[in-house]
Structure formats: structure tokens, C-alpha cells
Amino acid sequence: MQITVNGVQHEIDVEDDMPLLWVLRDELKLTGTKYGCGIAQCGVCTVHMDGLAVRACQLRAGDAQGRQITTIEGLGTPEALHAVQDAWIEHQVAQCGYCQSGQIMSVASFLKFKPNPTDEEIDFALSSNLCRCGTYPRIREAVKTAAAKLRGEV
């Protein structure tokens, strides 16, 4: 089957029900998307499908066909950062960093719909992205900075 990731079309030979997560990680070697729980509990596998945040561990490869998939690698790069990544670096959010691809992907999608979110909206939007290191306070600040950047205010 064919899937499109970060604008590139790939021909892959996998079962229809292989979760997109494992297509990305093991077939395409795009390992910025992480495995944490496999059951939609932690959010580390978050990618965008047609611009919307989805859990790659829950999405069947078959259902990703014909859609635009974006991973953290496609969101921005160290040389050309996305505003959310830029804010993440400014606030030095990461500790172990393992959850951060998923946090950033969730936020990048969320801010498209809520360019000026309240604290409650931020908390609600990110309540299913787990961070075992407890970087939540910095995430909150970074989301606000990212939102301001995207609104062109900073």
C-alpha cells in the first residue's frame, strides 16, 4: 500500500491492521514518533492526519492511506523550527524528552483551533499527554509562548 508521510509517498508492504506507529518507526525509520503505551493512554505517538492530532498507535495503516500524515520530523527541523518547537526550546521544557514529540504534535494541532487558549483549555487539550518527568508547568508556559508566536505577537 501507499502512504504519504511528511509530503513523501512511500510504498509499504504491511498488514492493513499494523498500527501506523510501527509503520513509521520500524518500516520508515521515522523514530521521532515514540511508543509508550500502545493503548491511547500516553500520547507519545501523536502525529497529524490531515492536520489533526491522532494517536498513531490507534490508527491502522490501512486507514492512513490517502491521508496526509505529518510526524515531528515533518513539523520542523533543528534548522527550520516550527513555532511550537521554538517555544519548547526557549522554555527548555524537556527533561528526559521522551514525551515531548507527542506533546509538541498535540499542541501544534490544538493551537490551529484555539489560537488564544485559556489555562483550562490548555490543561484539557493536554490531559491525555502523559509526562512522567513532570514537565507540565513548563509545557503550560511554552504553549502560551507558542500561541503568541503563531499569532505573530512575538
Next chain:
Amino acid sequence: MGKLKTITRRTFLVGSTAVAGGIAFGTYLAKKPLANPLESQLRVGEVTFNPWVLIDAEKITLIVPHMDMGQGVASVQAAMIAEELDLEMGQFEISFGVPDGAYYNTALAAEAVPFRSTDTGLQAETMRGLIGSVMKIMGMQVTGGSTTVPDTLNKLRIAGATARETLKLTAAIKTGVDVRDLRTASGAVHLPDGSKLLYTELATEAASLKPIHHNVLRDPKHWRLLGKPMKRLDVVAKSTGTLNYGIDLSFDDMLYAAVKLNPHKGSPLASYDDSSAKNMRGVSHILPVTGGVVAIADNSWRAFKAVEAIQCEWQKAPYPAEQGEHWQVVADSFTADRLDKIWRDDGDVQQAVNQKPDAQAEYKAPYVAHQPLEPLNAVIRNGKQKVDMWVAHQMPRFAQQKVAAITGHDQADVHIHQQYAGGSFGHRLEFENVILAAEIGQQLPDETIKLTFTREQDFAQDFTRQIGMARGQGTVKNGQVEAMDLQVATVSSSSSQGKRMDQPMPGPDKQIAEGVWNLPYAIPDFRVRAYRVPELAPTSSWRSVGASTAGFFGDCFLDELIHIAGADPLVERIRLCDDEVAKQVLIKAGELSNWHKPLKPNQGRGVAFVESFGVPVAEVVELTQTEHGIKIDQVTVVADVGRVIDPINFDNLVKGGVVWGLGHAMNCEITYADGRAQQSNYHQHAGMRMHQCPRIIVKGLENGRQVRGIGEPPVPPAAPALANAIFAATGQRIREMPFDKNIKFV
């Protein structure tokens, strides 16, 4: 040497008697400098001055010997070297180096002695020195015990200074300029005429000189990097998905392995049927391993599915099958024959409590899992001459031994490639993934295989925190706490862990009552007795270890006594405090939290104080009782680490520690039924989530005489501060973790 090795190896972790056994041989070896492991791997044109600095014509590499599990060691330790070597951040690469005795951890040993951290008497200091020597002889390269900074702050600055002085001498010889007229800055030696020689240009010539040992360190007043907010070296990679963790590694023709182990931890596999698994797509091998089975496939998910499809018969657990039985064993352990040690006995507690205590209470703390977000994994390649293993491990030299014992190679031929870890919290002190990967490699030589645990396997096999209970009784008089008698009974996570490392732990286990026996309170009658519960399910070191349970018991019970005395919780703690550094911590926490400012009727404020790893920490929790449950609004944390080395990292680690401590106290436990852990994934053991996270105010004080680590100390006071605040808001005393058994959180 053979004999020495066995004796010290078997007796290194405390137990005063055992340590005494080690010293007889110790002094000579402990004084001898250790060989520099970089020397044997030098390539042409490279120079090394000590085990931490490597320079060639192209680049400068700094070696950071601790594992980075998110605590920021890679940046902080590199900055220590760069401070004295006059390098800017970004002018060097870092490497985790190779496992070697030269990277032994001294600070960990200093923490292991059974003396209060403030005790600098002859006996305490002698013991610290002796254990330090043992650690050196054995080359104990360990990441743990919040020692990242204390272990290396001096060592690494000396390493930087030594390299700097040697490079200056090289430049002096090369140019004929007096060395006193040379200065160094930004990776170069600067000459009086304004020209400069890059360190990389001096590498070849420097190699022919004997390094100048230079141990005069710069005054912290002149620090450029340390003590200032640092930008972590890995922050860009961690924000762009470009940092590779062990789980992300990939090699040509690599195979993927998944494992299913006996959920009755530690028991063998009885039999298995792989008939449906072995023909599944992409599956190449089904292998028996110790305690379970492994499926090998061409993709992790296919391996997961295959291993799931194997039907296994398991032998039963060596520990009680049901949780109720575990609690019963704990409850039955407050007996004379299980008394491990009386850690504190001030005044005459017996007489005080004989008279009818004003308060009596029982506390409970369950098993809790580590579950860092990156599941356990390891990549193995078992070649004929050597074995390569890529893994994140807190004790790489022990990992090396474990592998060597399985594959039959010399330890020197086992190459452990240290990886960044997606969290640990003590999980990567254990060896399950290392042993399994080695067993797989042993059966499939020359293949490169990546083993990944599913989250469910990781939960099922986690060696949890200790389970425990405490019983307290005490008296009050004239509005003051008069007597406190606490009995703490837990299993010994140190000896459970030691067993798996082939390291019997002689003597009492300091962790059982840690965080309470060492409280800096002058309660007139104060006794702390530790009881050792016989081993039940296996347990291990969990972020902040003993203090995470005993700290909760001790501070909450003291809070009960203060309440009965009718005193103010903060004022009475300050009054009782007999240590000036700790007292300042409490006072500051009161100031920053506006302790005396009245709250709304449905709100409450609680304070707790615990000292662990030599760091006194006070936390004030402020919360609101809402119709949906308790909402934690704010936590104020004050800690004294002697010196804050990186204010940003400090702030981040303290907040993370508070989230860790609160989250697990709120809603996490591992329970057993039919000998298996009942919690299998994060839906049953999540800890704190974003919407539950309070505002956290952090202040680091620098009155302590010694530099200390901050990874663990913020954890222990979080749970008692929360329980005490719940009491203040609701009048309900919470004496059992997780608290959501008895009260609802939003």
C-alpha cells in the same frame, strides 16, 4: 586481588561491619591513581589528559560518565569540565564514554553511611572516606542517589583545569612564550601579541607531554557557566524528535524481539506452545529464555503479536499470591525479632507513651511502579570476538558483567554503548532487559537484535517500590509536641535489589526509616525503630527510595501531634528544628507561601518537611475542595543544596519531583492477585496529568555546607504536604497511599 575483589564486591553497600572488612586492603589501592580508559583507544593525533577530556585536530570531546535519564547530566557535567577548560557550550561534543572503574561514584558511598548528613564527626567522616575507597577499588560507576552533581563537581573541574594547564604548557613550548603570559578562553590559548592557538591545533604536541595535575580550582565568584542558567545541550534534539534513545536505534538487517515473562515474577516457565505464533507473518524465531519466551520478527509489532500468541504455562510466584496476604505479613512485622535497628532514641519515649499517648495512628504505603515513558529495551550483537550492547543503564559495569556471564566473553570484550534514557526513576538499575538481550544474542550469534518490552510486560515485570506500614504514638504538652515514637516496617528494597546483583547487603537497611530518623527535630522524647519485613514480591530503588515511604509516615504523624497540641503546623516545626540550614528552609517556605494569609473556607494549606540525600526540603501545598474533588492549587518548595549549579535544571527537576511525589500519592499502586501485578498500563497507574498539576513555586537556598543533588529530595515531602493540606481543608486524615482510596481528586 582475586580475593580482595570478591570480598569488597560482596560487601560494598554499607553495613558498617562489612565496610570494616573491606578497608584492611583498601588504603593502598584507594590511593593508587586509576588508569585512564581513553588511553587504550586513542587514535593517531588524539590526546587525552584524564578520563574526561579527549582532543584531536578536529574536535574536543568531553566524557560524561553518568547516565542521562532526563536529569540533564550530559549538559551539567560537560559544563563542569568546560568551566575550567575555558570552553564555551557548543565548542565540544559529548560522549557517554565506556564503562570503566575510573568513573567510580564517590558521593553515593558518602550517602550510604548510617549517620545524619549534618554529622561531620570523626566517626561519620572516617566511614564516608572508607566507603569512598571501596567504591573506587571496585570501580562502582553508578548513576543514582542524586549524586550526579556532588560526585563530579570537583573531579570534573580538576579534569578541565589539568587539560587547560597542559595545553598552556604545550603552547609555551611551541611559541617560546612564558607560560605565565598565556591565557585561555573559548577553546584557545591566547598569546600576549593577540594571536591564539586553538586547543585542537595543540593536540598532537600536547600528547607528548605528561599531563600537569592541577587541582587549584577557580573561585565560584568567577564562574562563567556554572551557577548560571544553562541551555541544555540536548534541548533542540529533544524538541525536534531527533534525539535517538535506545529504543530508536536501527541497524542494517536488524531483527526485532519481544518477550513474554512469567507474570509470577522470578518464577520459571513451565511449558509453552508456539504452534500458532511461529507461522505468523515476519516471525523468524521463537526462543525460550530464563523465565519466559521471546519472539523474533522483522518488525516490533509483529514480534509483539507473535509473543502474545504463544501459550505459556507458568510456575507460581515465590511470594504470596494475594495482596491481602502481603499486607498481613507487613502488619505482623512489628516484632522484636524483625527489629532491624533503633535509629533514634532521644529522651525517654517509653515512659512518655506508657502514660497514655495523645495520638496513635497507623499508616500504609503500597508497592508502586517506576514505568518511565520509554519502555525497557536493548540492542544486542553477539560476535565471536566481542559483544556489543546498546542500552541505557545506571550501572554499566554491572551490565557488562551480566552479559559476560551469559555469553562467556571476557568482561573487557563486552562493549556497552550507553544511551540517553527516556526516564528511569530507578528502573534502569535493574537488569531484565540486559539479561534477556544477552540470552537472545547467545542463541542467535552475529545477528543484530533489538528487544523492546511492551508496556504491559514492563508493568508486569517492574520491581516496584517497597511496601510498608508505620505505627506512631505520641504525646503533647502545653501546646507543644513532647514525644513521638514511630515504628516503620517495610520490606528491604536494597536487599531485594542486592540479590539480583549477587550482592548480599549485610547490616541494617538504612532506607527503611530514611527520611524520619534523620529529622532535624529536637522532640524531647523521640524514637524511631525500623522493622524489616521478610521479602515478598521483589522490590527496588524507586525515586527517593526509603524516604518516599518513611518521609510520609513521619511527617504526617508529626502533623497529627502538632494539631492535637493546638500549635501551628509551620511554627511548631520551626520551633522544633535544631539545625540552622533546615530551619531556614522552613522559614523561607512559610514566607513564599504566605503561610499566615487566611484562606477561603473550602481551602486548606499543609506543610511537610523531609530531609533525604542530605537535602532539607519543605513543601507547602494549597488546595481547594471542589464539588468534583480535591484540586491542588499551588505548591511552594524550598530546598537547600549548598549550591545551585544550573538554576533552570534545578527548577525543572524540583517541579518534576513534586509532580512525581504528588501523582503517585494520589492514584498509584501495584497490587497482586493470583501472584500477578493487577495494573498493566497507564490507565491504572498514571500519576499526575496536566489538568491536575498545580502552580509550583521553587526556591533553592545555598546555606548548606556541601553541594548536593536535587533529583530525588523534592519527592518525599510532596505526599505528606498533600495529606496535611487535605486535613486542613476537610478535617479528614489520609493515612494510606494512594490517597484516592479515601478521597476524590479532580
